[in-house]
Amino acid sequence: MKLLFIGSRLYDDLDWYVRSKGIESVLTESNEDAINLDLPDQVFIVPRGMDGPKQVALMQNVDAIVPLIGIDPPLIDVAHMKEEIESEYNIPVIASDVRAVELTSNKIRTKSFYEEIGVATPQYQILNNPNELKMDFPVVLKQGEGQGGKDIKVAHSIDDVEEYFEEFDQALCEKFVEGSEISIEVLGYGGEYVALPPIYKGETTLEGTHPLNKVKTGPCMVEGLDNNLVQHTAYKIAKNLDSDGIFEMDFMFSKETQQLYAIEVNTRPNGTRYLTTATCGINSLCELVNMAIGEFSLSKIYDNLEYHYSTEIPIGNYEGPSPKEPIKSFEDNDFVVHGPEGYQRVTARADSKEGLKQLVDKLT
Numbered sequence: 091m092k093l094l095f096i097g098s099r100l101y102d103d104l105d106w107y108v109r110s111k112g113i114e115s116v117l118t119e120s121n122e123d124a125i126n127l128d129l130p131d132q133v134f135i136v137p138r139g140m141d142g143p144k145q146v147a148l149m150q151n152v153d154a155i156v157p158l159i160g161i162d163p164p165l166i167d168v169a170h171m172k173e174e175i176e177s178e179y180n181i182p183v184i185a186s187d188v189r190a191v192e193l194t195s196n197k198i199r200t201k202s203f204y205e206e207i208g209v210a211t212p213q214y215q216i217l218n219n220p221n222e223l224k225m226d227f228p229v230v231l232k233q234g235e236g237q238g239g240k241d242i243k244v245a246h247s248i249d250d251v252e253e254y255f256e257e258f259d260q261a262l263c264e265k266f267v268e269g270s271e272i273s274i275e276v277l278g279y280g281g282e283y284v285a286l287p288p289i290y291k292g293e294t295t296l297e298g299t300h301p302l303n304k305v306k307t308g309p310c311m312v313e314g315l316d317n318n319l320v321q322h323t324a325y326k327i328a329k330n331l332d333s334d335g336i337f338e339m340d341f342m343f344s345k346e347t348q349q350l351y352a353i354e355v356n357t358r359p360n361g362t363r364y365l366t367t368a369t370c371g372i373n374s375l376c377e378l379v380n381m382a383i384g385e386f387s388l389s390k391i392y393d394n395l396e397y398h399y400s401t402e403i404p405i406g407n408y409e410g411p412s413p414k415e416p417i418k419s420f421e422d423n424d425f426v427v428h429g430p431e432g433y434q435r436v437t438a439r440a441d442s443k444e445g446l447k448q449l450v451d452k453l454t
């Protein structure tokens with residue numbers, strides 16, 4: 091088997107798995123100074139966009155293509171490339187198609203998709219100017235596109251809304267939900283979907299602190315919230331998106347109404363994956379490889395499900411004990427360190443809450 095990976099930044103997370111499967115690896119990257127270029131069997135530096143990867147895939151006669159793109163903007167190009175390569179050359183591309191990316195890449199479009207399929211989402215209004223606002227404060231102002239909390243503001247007064255409109259001429263205005271943030275990964279291929287255990291990402295704050303900066307835990311344990319409901323809702327969303335690869339979904343559970351609300355979907359490798367793997371043993375990036383080599387199987391996933399208590403802590407620069415090889419996996423480790431220097435996070439797991447506490451004390 092020979093696979094083409096697009097993008098090197100996440101490649102060290104699954105290099106060990108690609109090797110263990112005896113897969114021949116080809117990788118394209120647009121930045122010649124990027125990390126991990128020493129790991130694959132062959133690397134091609136190509137211009138940005140999908141023409142380069144497509145040419146390399148055909149020239150190298152690969153069996154399948156696995157995009158490893160962790161940011162939103164290129165996803166639509168990947169989706170177009172998928173549709174072209176799959177229909178013209180019959181080479182599987184393990185990614186979302188154009189419809190799924192269009193539905194999820196814009197938060198405004200996603201809201202109406204939730205409404206169409208009967209999934210609850212926080213009350214909202216599209217504002218073209220601050221005077222149109224009919225909702226009570228606090229509200230959350232967002233742009234259609236963005237990730238990592240970019241262009242998001244919690245507004246407490248009309249002054250805040252006016253200030254936001256100094257920078258933007260439209261806003262998605264959402265009711266502020268006081269409660270818990272939950273993320274979940276769903277894997278899908280060939281019309282089959284599996285929703286992995288939900289992860290708890292902390293409580294919403296009136297400052298709009300992004301979960302990137304909070305301590306997170308798995309499995310999700312929020313009073314009044316049934317994880318089956320989260321998994322069922324996530325499954326339904328994925329099934330209606332009807333595409334391949336990873337779907338990471340964000341939800342909020344309102345303390346006041348005890349209602350689960352869907353917030354957004356990311357159709358790409360995402361920051362929840364370390365906690366998912368720590369909690370249940372399933373690694374979404376390895377599953378992308380399994381999809382590519384024809385070994386993705388729901389029954390195998392169910393057979394391999396584990397149950398651990400896990401947590402992820404923002405740590406800046408990690409200085410604790412060294413993990414064992416392969417260092418970016420839980421194969422031989424009860425913790426994984428990831429993220430760029432200065433913004434590192436450690437994800438740890440144990441078989442009891444007490445054990446997890448002791449492990450975290452040792453690591454931090």
Ligand SMILES: Nc1ncnc2c1ncn2[C@@H]1O[C@H](COP(=O)(O)OP(=O)(O)O)[C@@H](O)[C@H]1O
Binds near residue numbers: 197232239268301
């Ligand atoms: N309706 C809301 N109520 C309370 N907090 C919110 C709301 N919407 C967003 N937030 C806060 O802002 C963060 C980012 O919002 P999100 O829509 O997920 O955008 P991003 O793509 O930047 O992650 C959320 O994780 C949450 O902390």
Ligand SMILES: [Mg+2]
Binds near residue numbers: 238340354
């Ligand atoms: Mg989010």
